[in-house]
Amino acid sequence: MKKSGWGVWIVLVAAFLMLAPSGRVVAAEPIIIGCPLPTAFLYGWDAERGVRLAVDEINAQGGVDVGGEKRMLKVELIDTRDLEPGVPVSEALLAVEKLILEKKADFIVGGPVRSEAALAAMPLLSKHRKVSIVTSGVLSPKYHAMVAQDYDKYKYCFRIHGEAKQLVTEIMDCLEHIKATFGLNNLFIMVQDVAHARAAGKILGDIALKKGWTVSGTEIFPTGTGDFSMGLIKAQKTGAQVLSLWMDMPESSILLKQWYDMQLPALPFGSTLAAAEQPGFWKATEGKGAYCLANVVNAGNAPSNATPWTMKFYDAYTQKWGIEPEGLGSSSSYMAIYTLKDAVERAGTLESGAVITALEQTDLMGVYGRLRFDPKSHQVIPSYDPQEGAVGSIFQWQDGKRVVVFPESIAMGKIILPPWMKMKQ
Structure with a gap:
């Protein structure tokens, strides 16, 4: 009887194990x-x-x-x-x-x-x-x-x-707005020694020349550079009024500190400027990042509607x-x-x-x-109108806040110049 009971039990357990998987809800693979x-x-x-x-x-x-x-x-x-x-x-x-x-x-x-x-x-x-x-x-x-x-x-x-060509278009349109508003037309280009920055700097310079800007120089800095003073001095000597900065290295914050300490009369414009994009930039530079513009490529990376x-x-x-x-x-x-x-x-x-x-x-x-993506190139389709395409976002550091200033369709404020540049207006 005892052996018979155990046998029945083993058969029941085996049957359960065989049937259980089919009756069990198995979570789908992630x-x-x-x-x-x-x-x-x-x-x-x-x-x-x-x-x-x-x-x-x-x-x-x-x-x-x-x-x-x-x-x-x-x-x-x-x-x-x-x-x-x-x-x-x-x-x-x-x-x-x-x-x-x-x-x-x-x-x-x-x-x-x-x-x-x-x-x-x-x-x-x-x-x-x-x-x-x-x-x-x-x-x-x-x-x-x-x-x-x-x-x-x-x-x-x-x-x-x-991507770089679209960003250059947006940056150039913003620069044209700056030229029309403040009369600034002397551009000095400072880029990091990486492929996209070198290419974008050249494209921007070529387009700026065609639009009547004076491009007074281009400086290329190796990744990891910790001192930008010689480049800034060169920009000052050429009478630069706007600095186009294209760098994704964190050391670019040093450039802004040096710019502020020199009171260089040129508006810093980060075409791509990793350090200036971050919310902690103002505190990290003790406010010396004031007036710097930065392109964060897409809306939503700085506050807007x-x-x-x-x-x-x-x-x-x-x-x-x-x-x-x-x-x-x-x-x-x-x-x-x-x-x-x-x-x-x-x-x-x-x-x-x-x-x-x-x-x-x-x-x-x-x-x-x-x-939407271009079906042939798989590049997202851009626009200045968010109802029609992907909209970029350029902001300026003002009183410790990132204020979107371009494009006009999503702007939350207007561009202002540093006090030491007021005479240029």
């Missing part, structure tokens, strides 16, 4: 978002924070609907170190490949951030057929040009923020991270996740071809305006 980012630098950590904020919001709402099945998002991040001086591009490529092969990323979002590394990663993304949306850094026009020139190979690559999404994002980011959106990669990284969610849900699958088609058909209102 969608893996691979983020190759330089985590020690602004354009890495701001992108990570934008991504994680969006992921947390979407997961709290039930996740992504993939063909009728709800799936959560999961972030896998690897430090590319691609903004560090002397780090080879190969290190960023290893990070991307590790995300794909080891972390099993379904999509790549964020970086690499350095243009050279992002360009080098394009064949790798093509090889593994992984859809990627770059969201921070990567300002080189060559990125979307390569997609347009060899679509079949590079169709996996999208960029959801502005571009769309109903703008301040909603701005406040949510501030609440979650204890700091206001910090740099050009904040709002674009946030919107990349929502854009990907929208595309996947319309495609009904994670299959690359279907998601690419869905992304090409994107028409979504977001933090910095209407988001």
